[in-house]
Amino acid sequence: MACSHDSCCPTTVSGEDGTAPRWRRALWIGLIVNAGFFLTEIVGGVMAGSASLQADALDFFGDAVNYAISLIVVGMGLRWRSRAALLKGATMLAFAFWVLGNTAWHVWIGTVPEAETMGVIGAAALLANGGVALMLYRFRTGDANMRSVWICSRNDVLGNVAVLLAAAGVFGTRTGWPDVVVAAIMGGLGLHGGWQIVRQARREVGMDMATLSPAR
Structure with a gap:
């Protein structure tokens, strides 16, 4: 049964019900996949001149960093996991602004x-990210730290599908507009996902501080 409120989820991360090993394993797999495809897409995006591939590559990099942070805070208290989620949310927002700026540059030139x-790399990334997303689906209702990883994974799959659509659009129109439109949408998804994570993490930090405050 999924958690119905924020406070019930953090206990499942500590390992009391045996989920911590599975959570760590999922994070390690996600970290390896994202780091590998960051290198693949950033090289391919530059060579192909694709804003959407470069946007997806930077998303892979941000996710790899997020997985690494999540591995560090596994087993720590809610306060530290929530602070890690705040950092990850801020990272997502920063990358989203970079994507939007890079997209504007491609429009200009x-x-x-x-x-x-674009199509070949996008299809390979979709297969890899689809597997990671399925693996992380069971953690989607956890605390802000766990939910941030799920949101990143979900956005990756949506981004890969969007890259394939952009490739088809570029192939059909022989213009760069489908590519930059998709890149702009991906930047918008990053802004939305980052804000979701920051908002929940701030709420959890507030809840944790309230429990530590001495009764008056």
């Missing part, structure tokens, strides 16, 4: 990317 390269 009128880049027409290579649709074939």
Whole structure:
């Protein structure tokens, strides 16, 4: 049964019911996949001149950092996990602003990317991220730290689908507009996801501080 309120979820991370080993294993797999595809997509995005591939690559990098932070705070108290989630949310927001700026640059110079390269790399990334998202689905209702990892994974899958749509659009129109439109949408998703994480983490930090305050 999914948690019906925030306070019930953190106890499942501490290992009392045996979920901590599975959580760590999922994080390690996610970290390896995201780090590998960051390198693949950033090189492919630059070579193909694709704003959406570069946006997806930076998202992979941000997620790899987020998984690493989550591994560090596994087993720690709610306060530390929530603070880690705040950092991850801020990272997502920063990358989202970078994506939007990079997209504006591609619009300015009128880049027409290579649709074939976009399609091949996007399809491979979708398969990898789909597997990671399925693995992390069971943790989607946890605390802000766990939920932030799920949101990152979900956004990755949506981003990969969007890259494939952009590749098809570029191939069909022979213009760069489908690529930059998708990149802008991905930047918007990053802003929305980052804000969701920051909002929940701030609420959890407030709850934790309230429990530590001496009764008057």
